[in-house]
Amino acid sequence: MSDLAMKLYMVPLAPNPTKVMLYIAERAAAGADLPVEQIVVNTLKGRHREPEHLARNPFGTLPVLELEDGAHLIESLAIVEYLEDRFPGGALREADVERRARSRDLERVVDLRIAMPMSNYVHAAKSPLGLPPDPVKAAAIEESLQAPLDYLETSMDDGRPLLTGERVAIADCTMQAALQFLRFIEADLLGDRPNLRAWDARYRERQAARQVLKW
Numbered sequence: 001m002s003d004l005a006m007k008l009y010m011v012p013l014a015p016n017p018t019k020v021m022l023y024i025a026e027r028a029a030a031g032a033d034l035p036v037e038q039i040v041v042n043t044l045k046g047r048h049r050e051p052e053h054l055a056r057n058p059f060g061t062l063p064v065l066e067l068e069d070g071a072h073l074i075e076s077l078a079i080v081e082y083l084e085d086r087f088p089g090g091a092l093r094e095a096d097v098e099r100r101a102r103s104r105d106l107e108r109v110v111d112l113r114i115a116m117p118m119s120n121y122v123h124a125a126k127s128p129l130g131l132p133p134d135p136v137k138a139a140a141i142e143e144s145l146q147a148p149l150d151y152l153e154t155s156m157d158d159g160r161p162l163l164t165g166e167r168v169a170i171a172d173c174t175m176q177a178a179l180q181f182l183r184f185i186e187a188d189l190l191g192d193r194p195n196l197r198a199w200d201a202r203y204r205e206r207q208a209a210r211q212v213l214k215w
């Protein structure tokens, strides 16, 4: 990849970087090889808290997309939407305005009500970063996940193969990135939800998933 490529600072396993990595892999599988070099920042060694990374993102989080002019995007959804806008040929977004709105709506539900709490659950149950376990917090999060998981399960009663319909969407990447984080600690919070379990198995068979997901 050329020196002029954009750079995605990421770390495998972490959900928000994985969301973007899955998105890039989905675009590649669909024929768009986005010019984004992926560079690991080793969070286990605390590299994300060092001046070099804080200069990219003062909050020290990943992912960060560095543009060709040296500017940085520091929010995973903004990064994905930027790549959608910048490389629109074969973008994942729906052409139809209402379908696009529903797809975005679901992505927000998945991210805010499911993926973020799942990430907090992992850190409360068995943090890969070594945070102290907090079983009470983990149990409360598990309880709070039931309604949004039911919502997702019911939305799939129409037989859609992927979370928002026939086509892969950002929501699929977001949800699968969260589930990988749970699998890493051998946790399973999907419960008795056959639509979601079938989707999980189906999504993990995709080329992008096989490339990116390690757990």
Ligand SMILES: N[C@@H](CCC(=O)N[C@@H](CS)C(=O)NCC(=O)O)C(=O)O
Binding pocket: 014, 015, 016, 017, 043, 048, 060, 061, 062, 063, 074, 075, 076, 077
């Ligand atoms: N809202 C941000 C959240 C980014 C975030 O919290 N990333 C995590 C990894 S999934 C991280 O860098 N954690 C390390 C830390 O906060 O020190 C996004 O969507 O990109």
